Amino acid sequence: MKFQALFFLLLLTSMYLSLAQGSYGNCCLGYVRLMKASTKRHIENYRMQETDGDCNIRAVVFLIRKKATQKYKRQRSICANPQDGWVQDILKNLNTRIKK
Structure with a gap:
């Protein structure tokens, strides 16, 4: 019984620590200098990435089209x-191109 309680406590602790780390999946952590x-x-x-929630820096995230190797189009992002x-x-150029 003590083993089960210890195992359960260890499981809860590891789940808590993994949730407490936060997620930076959609956040820019740095900038490119040139493109x-x-x-x-x-x-x-x-x-635009603002400094709210998990994101620490304000950035422009450009969505870049890559060559499609299969039927779907792949994209990557670059932070500036x-x-x-x-x-x-x-x-400015992109906004005029999108408006057309």
Whole structure:
């Protein structure tokens, strides 16, 4: 009986610790400094990451189209500093392209 109680307590402790770590699955943890011109051409969309919840930095998350190897389209994301001039230029060009 003591073994079962100890096992149950250990199980609860490990579950609590795994939940307490938080999830950074959709958060940017750093910025890229520059982006190649070929990568800039493949930007499809973007989203803004604010400093709320689990995310610690404000960032622009560019959604980049990759070559489709199968029937579905693959995307990757690149995080950039919204204060950088080159990022603001991309956002301005992307907004005009999306509006059309």
